[in-house]
Amino acid sequence: MSGTASGADGRDRTPVPDADVCVVGAGPAGALVADRLAADHEVVVLDAGPRFNPGDRLDRQERAVRPAYDRPDVWEMGGPRDAHSASGERFYPLNHARVKGVGGSTLHWQGMVMRLHEADFSSGTKRGVGPNWPLDYADLRPYYAEAERAFGVSGADDNPFGPPREEPFPNPAFPPSHSDSLFAEACEELGIATHSVPNARNSEPYDGRGECVGYGTCQPVCPSGAKYDATVHVEDTERKGATVIDRARVTELAHGPDRIEAAVYVAPDGTEHRQRADAFVLAAGGVEIPRLLLLSASDHYPDGLANSSDAVGRYFTDHLFAGVGGVLEEPTRQNHVGFVTTESHQFYDEADETVAPFKLEFLNYAGPSPxxxxxxxxxxGDELLGRLRESYGGHVAVGALVEQLPREDSYVGLDDGRTDDLGNPVPDVHWTVGDRALRTIERANEIQRDILAELGAEVNWTAGPGSTGPAYHHMGTTRMGEDPTESVVDPTLCTHDLENCWIASSSVFPTGGAVNPTLTIAALALLAADAVDEALVRSL
Amino acid sequence: MELSRRDAIAALGAVGAGAGAAYAVRELNDSPPGESSPDVETLIAAAEVVYPDEVTGLEGFVEAYARRRAAGGDDHARGVRAAIETMDDRAEAWYDAAFADLATEDRDSLLREMGVDTAAEAPDGSTAEQVRYYVVNDLLMALYASPTGGELVGIGNPRGHPGGTDSYRRGPRS
Structure with missing residues (x-):
C-alpha cells in the first residue's frame, strides 16, 4: 500500500489502489468474507474502530469485573463517535450491544452458535406469521458446516430438536456443569429433554488457539483467546494479502444508478478518502448498515441507497430475554465459567401464529460473582466474608431467547436532530415489540417456574414481559427476499438496486428464529463471498 | 486459610498488572521475598483491616502482588502510590502516625472516617473513591480472585482466575 500516513499512530490509512473488493466492517461477517476472497482478489477491509492490542485483554477483563466500569467501557464504546437515539417504546442500549473495532462484536459476545431450525426459514408457511426466507435450510447447510469449522465449534449431535447434521462438530462439547445435572433431573421429571450447547470456544486446542482455561469472563472478554473472535480471520486474511484499515469511518457510499463507486471514509486525522473497488460488501451490523445506506441518499435514491423497496432500516428485531431465577438450599457452584453448557429446544417448534419459537438456557452463572x-x-474484613458466603451458594436460573416478529414500526432510522462528531445524523433504534413475543415470554416463564419448583428452588426474580430486554442481536433491517419491492437484498445477498453491493449481516434475516444469530451470519457471509467471487470472475 | 505466592501470581493473572501477567509471574518467581518498601507496608497494613481474620500469610501475598501492582511506572501503580500517600497524610494529621504504624482498629476507623467504606470506587473520583479503588478494592480483588480467596467463599474457580474447566463440573462434595 502506498501513500501517506493518516493517523497519529503513523499507520498508512490511504486507499488501496486497484482493489477488487471493499468490505465495510471487520467483525465476523466481514472477516469471513475477506478471508474467503483474499487469496484470489485484492481485498481491503475498512473498520470504524481500532485494532485492539491483544496484550490489553487482562486490563479489559479487570474493567469487566470492577464496579467502576460500565459494559461499554470494556471495549471503549461510547462518546461522540457512538452517539445514538432510542425513540421507540422501549429504550435500546445500543452501545452495550456492540463493539466497534477489528473483531467487532465477537470481541464481547457469549459465543453460542446454533443453526436455525428448518421451520425458521419458512415462518410464513409453517407458523402462519412473518415472511419466509428465500433460502431454506438445505441451501445453508454446507455453509453452516464450514462456519462451524471456521469457529472451531465445540458441540455434540445430541439435540433431538435441532436440524439434521451431516458431520460431527470440530471439537467435543463442553460437558455439563454440576447445576446442569440438577436441572436434568428436574426436567426429566417434567418430561423436558435437555442437551448440550454448541460453543464457539475451544474445548480442545484448535486452529492454533488453546483450550478454554476458565477465566469466566467470556462476555465481555476472553483473555486466553479460546473463545473465537473475528480477529482470527482478520489475521488470516492479512496473511493472504488483504489490507485491513482500522479507524476508517465510512460515512457515505458514492454511487451511480446501478453501482457503488467508492466507500468514502474519514481517517483519524480528519482526512477524507475514497476507496474504490469493483465489489462492495457491507458487514457493519444491523444498525450501521442501514444507517450508512440512509446517509448515502442521493437524487437517484432520495430515500436512501438501495432503498427502492423502502425496507432499509425497517423490521428491526432482536431476541428477547425471558428468565426466572431462585435459590436452592444446596451449593450449585455457579460462576466457575462464563458460558452455558445445557439447553432445551423442546418447545421451539411448537411455534405458531400466537406463540413464537423459544429455547431454554440453563445458566452456569446465576447469582452474584463473589x-x-x-x-x-x-x-x-469478617463482615464482608460473611456477606459473600451468604450470597454465594445456591443460586439457579433458567433463561430463554424468544423470537420477535418483524414489524414496520420497529426500525433503525436517522435522528436528524442529533449528529455524531463528524456531523452525521446518529442512528435511532426505534424498537417496538409485539404481543406474540410478550405472550411467549409469559409461556417461557411458566415453564421456567415449573422447573424451579420441581428443583425445590425459592424463586426470587423473573424477567417477564414487563422487564424483558434485548439479547443484542440486531436483525432484519435490510431484509432478504425475492421481491425487489419488499426486500433489500436477493438470495445471493446482492442488493436488488445495485449490481456490485452485497450485504453480509443479520440485517438480511427476514425473521430471526430464536437461536443466537452469529453462526447464521457466518454461513451467509460465506455464501455472499461465493456470490462476490462468481460475479468478479464473470466480469473478468 | 493461608495465602501463598501462588495466590499472588494467580491474582496478578486476573488483572493487567502493568507489563503483563507473564512478565509479572517471571519476575515474582525470580525475586525472593525481601525487605518491604514503605508502600508495601502500608498495603499490608490495609490488608490486615480489609481481609478476614482467618486469612493468614497476607504479608508475602500482598508484597508479591504489590511489587507489580504498585511499583511500576504505569498509571495504576501511580494511582496506588498516590492513594497510599493520602492515607498516610490523613493518618499523620488525625492520628499522629503513619498508617502502617496505627493499631488495626485505628486503621479501620481512619478509613471509615475518610468515607472509604461507603464510597463507590472511582479511579478519578474523590479522595475516598480513589482510596477505595486503588487500595481497598485492589486488595479485595486480589484476594477474592485468587484460589485461596475463592475457597474462603466456596468457589473453586473465581471469576478472573484461569482455573480450568474441571471445577464447574464437580459437585460440592467431590
Whole structure:
C-alpha cells in the first residue's frame, strides 16, 4: 500500500489502489468474507474502530469485573463517535450491544452458535406469521458446516430438536456443569429433554488457539483467546494479502444508478478518502448498515441507497430475554465459567401464529460473582466474608431467547436532530415489540417456574414481559427476499438496486428464529463471498 | 486459610498488572521475598483491616502482588502510590502516625472516617473513591480472585482466575 500516513499512530490509512473488493466492517461477517476472497482478489477491509492490542485483554477483563466500569467501557464504546437515539417504546442500549473495532462484536459476545431450525426459514408457511426466507435450510447447510469449522465449534449431535447434521462438530462439547445435572433431573421429571450447547470456544486446542482455561469472563472478554473472535480471520486474511484499515469511518457510499463507486471514509486525522473497488460488501451490523445506506441518499435514491423497496432500516428485531431465577438450599457452584453448557429446544417448534419459537438456557452463572460483590458494599474484613458466603451458594436460573416478529414500526432510522462528531445524523433504534413475543415470554416463564419448583428452588426474580430486554442481536433491517419491492437484498445477498453491493449481516434475516444469530451470519457471509467471487470472475 | 505466592501470581493473572501477567509471574518467581518498601507496608497494613481474620500469610501475598501492582511506572501503580500517600497524610494529621504504624482498629476507623467504606470506587473520583479503588478494592480483588480467596467463599474457580474447566463440573462434595 502506498501513500501517506493518516493517523497519529503513523499507520498508512490511504486507499488501496486497484482493489477488487471493499468490505465495510471487520467483525465476523466481514472477516469471513475477506478471508474467503483474499487469496484470489485484492481485498481491503475498512473498520470504524481500532485494532485492539491483544496484550490489553487482562486490563479489559479487570474493567469487566470492577464496579467502576460500565459494559461499554470494556471495549471503549461510547462518546461522540457512538452517539445514538432510542425513540421507540422501549429504550435500546445500543452501545452495550456492540463493539466497534477489528473483531467487532465477537470481541464481547457469549459465543453460542446454533443453526436455525428448518421451520425458521419458512415462518410464513409453517407458523402462519412473518415472511419466509428465500433460502431454506438445505441451501445453508454446507455453509453452516464450514462456519462451524471456521469457529472451531465445540458441540455434540445430541439435540433431538435441532436440524439434521451431516458431520460431527470440530471439537467435543463442553460437558455439563454440576447445576446442569440438577436441572436434568428436574426436567426429566417434567418430561423436558435437555442437551448440550454448541460453543464457539475451544474445548480442545484448535486452529492454533488453546483450550478454554476458565477465566469466566467470556462476555465481555476472553483473555486466553479460546473463545473465537473475528480477529482470527482478520489475521488470516492479512496473511493472504488483504489490507485491513482500522479507524476508517465510512460515512457515505458514492454511487451511480446501478453501482457503488467508492466507500468514502474519514481517517483519524480528519482526512477524507475514497476507496474504490469493483465489489462492495457491507458487514457493519444491523444498525450501521442501514444507517450508512440512509446517509448515502442521493437524487437517484432520495430515500436512501438501495432503498427502492423502502425496507432499509425497517423490521428491526432482536431476541428477547425471558428468565426466572431462585435459590436452592444446596451449593450449585455457579460462576466457575462464563458460558452455558445445557439447553432445551423442546418447545421451539411448537411455534405458531400466537406463540413464537423459544429455547431454554440453563445458566452456569446465576447469582452474584463473589469477587465482584466483594468490591461493593460498605463492609470489609469478617463482615464482608460473611456477606459473600451468604450470597454465594445456591443460586439457579433458567433463561430463554424468544423470537420477535418483524414489524414496520420497529426500525433503525436517522435522528436528524442529533449528529455524531463528524456531523452525521446518529442512528435511532426505534424498537417496538409485539404481543406474540410478550405472550411467549409469559409461556417461557411458566415453564421456567415449573422447573424451579420441581428443583425445590425459592424463586426470587423473573424477567417477564414487563422487564424483558434485548439479547443484542440486531436483525432484519435490510431484509432478504425475492421481491425487489419488499426486500433489500436477493438470495445471493446482492442488493436488488445495485449490481456490485452485497450485504453480509443479520440485517438480511427476514425473521430471526430464536437461536443466537452469529453462526447464521457466518454461513451467509460465506455464501455472499461465493456470490462476490462468481460475479468478479464473470466480469473478468 | 493461608495465602501463598501462588495466590499472588494467580491474582496478578486476573488483572493487567502493568507489563503483563507473564512478565509479572517471571519476575515474582525470580525475586525472593525481601525487605518491604514503605508502600508495601502500608498495603499490608490495609490488608490486615480489609481481609478476614482467618486469612493468614497476607504479608508475602500482598508484597508479591504489590511489587507489580504498585511499583511500576504505569498509571495504576501511580494511582496506588498516590492513594497510599493520602492515607498516610490523613493518618499523620488525625492520628499522629503513619498508617502502617496505627493499631488495626485505628486503621479501620481512619478509613471509615475518610468515607472509604461507603464510597463507590472511582479511579478519578474523590479522595475516598480513589482510596477505595486503588487500595481497598485492589486488595479485595486480589484476594477474592485468587484460589485461596475463592475457597474462603466456596468457589473453586473465581471469576478472573484461569482455573480450568474441571471445577464447574464437580459437585460440592467431590
Amino acid at each position: 469477587v465482584e460483590l466483594a468490591m461493593t458494599g460498605d463492609d470489609w
